[in-house]
Amino acid sequence: MTEPTFDFDRYDRIRPIRWTGDALELLDQRKLPFVVEYVRCDDADAVAAAIHALTVRGAPAIGIAAAWGVVLAARDIDAADGNAAAPQLEPALQRLNAARPTAVNLAWALARMRRVLVAAGADWRDVLAREAQAIADEDLAANRRMGALGAALIEPESGVLTHCNTGSLATAGFGTALGVIRAGVAQGRIGKVYAGETRPWLQGARLTVWELQQDGISPTLIADSAAAHLMKTGAVHWVVVGADRICANGDVANKIGTYQLAIAARHHGVRFMVAAPSSTVDMATPSGDQIHIEERDPGELFGVGGVRTAAEEVGAWNPVFDVTPHELIDAIVTERGVIERPDEAAMRTAFGA
Template sequence: MDFDRYDRIRPIRWMGDHLLLLDQRRLPFVVEDVRCDDSDAVAAAIHALVVRGAPAIGISAAWGAVLAARGVQAADGAEALAALGPALDRLNAARPTAVNLMWALARVRRALAAAGADWRAVLEAEALAIATEDLAANRRMGELGAALIAPGSGVLTHCNTGSLATAGFGTALGVIRAGVAAGRIDRVYASETRPWLQGARLTAWELLQDGIPATLIADGASAHLMKGGAVQWLIVGADRICANGDVANKIGTYAHAIAARHHGVKVMVVAPSSTVDMATARGEDIEIEMRDPAELLSVAGTRTVAEGVQAWNPVFDVTPAALVDAIVTEKGVVVHPDAAAMAACFGAV
């Protein structure tokens, strides 16, 4: 498959002594990088949504750990790990829901704990491996997910799960890219994804860069779209997948999945195995990030709601496993996920 034709965007670039993050708050009209020279700048960028998407957050945090190490003098990895503890904790606290952030930093900690005098090189190699493995996983998931889609299908996606949310190619959007390349997907719809409009600003822009025609819909239009038979699959990413197959993803995913089940549209969740959290039994155990209500009260900095109105702003919801037809990871496809199927693929805790 010609991956390069549909894989042109890189949101995270390690420059040897600093990190460049494509500022996703300013897309699609301004394409500009934010330079991070230390780990606290990376943590701030993650919290402020300069970089977003579960895999991309984890990759960025790993490079943040490399930046934190620049000011540390240590004889070995264990000594370095002790000195880096506060910086790693601040990175870990930047976003609470996406498990990839904790997963990547846990990998960094393990690599350092086992490292000797060459701990700096070990740390940088681990960060590079996290990014490289993510890109390979995305391309593998693209092939596996596309194989589930009948030729001539229409698909709907929510939020942004493409190159901007990963090391490249994307998770759910990677499946869509692979499906288009294989001639299986004829129609692509993207929901706008309020309040940050990741679907409108980012997904539509990514597909435009690749020459893939896409149609934008309002979040509330998905049930009506499905009722008309325009789409056969809802394809989304995930920020955490529980041991029973429950899926935390961008707010609005749950509503789309309910509409999909009612209209006979299948639901595919696409995420690397690093997003699978077998230590979290079910969706009710996930901490759902609440963000500033002001994000709902304005659009692009312009207030659209009367003064004095209150807002409730959870940025994720949980889709029960019973509404999911397939979970696609680089380790394989889990059809009709439940605790037993998840354990068979990922191992029991």
């Protein structure tokens, strides 16, 4: 496929992760869109805390941040080579891995750091730093490739609905589902972008619409509960979302609310696309039934922006993700290519056993 001719940088101005050479700086996504502030992390535990607290979020970004967390942890280790350093670093890697258990990119990035570590010699710290940078660089390149592949599926002047935040804020840059949208807008394939608010953390309202504005794209924000009605009007032709884990049969775990969008899209004849890097594919997990669904503090549902909106002494259930069955997905797009009507056979053809 010929790469698009549009200027990537025009549609990719945000970087949520900055490595300074002696610390990791993370754009605090809890404070957006009103405060643009970076949090400095000087050790691996600070990175793990930032991941858990949603200072940094989005499956690819979490993996990249964790990789730099390993680099920071290495500074406290005295070892002659990587093999000797590995058992000393393992507790820090375990704490990083426990910060957000559902996103497969986190475990994937840490496994990759372990792999280069045990094979490294006396320069093992430099090896870890080069690997963390490679993970970030490869993610950016994958996102740009994905954007081109996904946009090619969309007919000119289509309306697109997205959910949560899957852009530069959630990745090394450009984004997954928002990368498809950026490429589609640049090529005239997308005429209108709708973003669901994404309760309870409002990643769509706080992050997605702000991020698109930075690139000169004018989105329309909707309440999550308005999505099916919007589809009924005919304004939406594609739902484009990201993923935190893609199973061997094509089932997809993503931000809570994705499953109901897929159901509504199928009912209304709207096509449904998942865009995610191949690092999000987990061929060791047969189906979505085996995915651990993270649950967060129920108190997150009791208010908005620190203002309580629910009565006192009520219960709440707060799953962070849901699983969309592969039967409801029209296309999975990774940097390796497009899988239309994904199922176990198609996934194994694309990614092996």
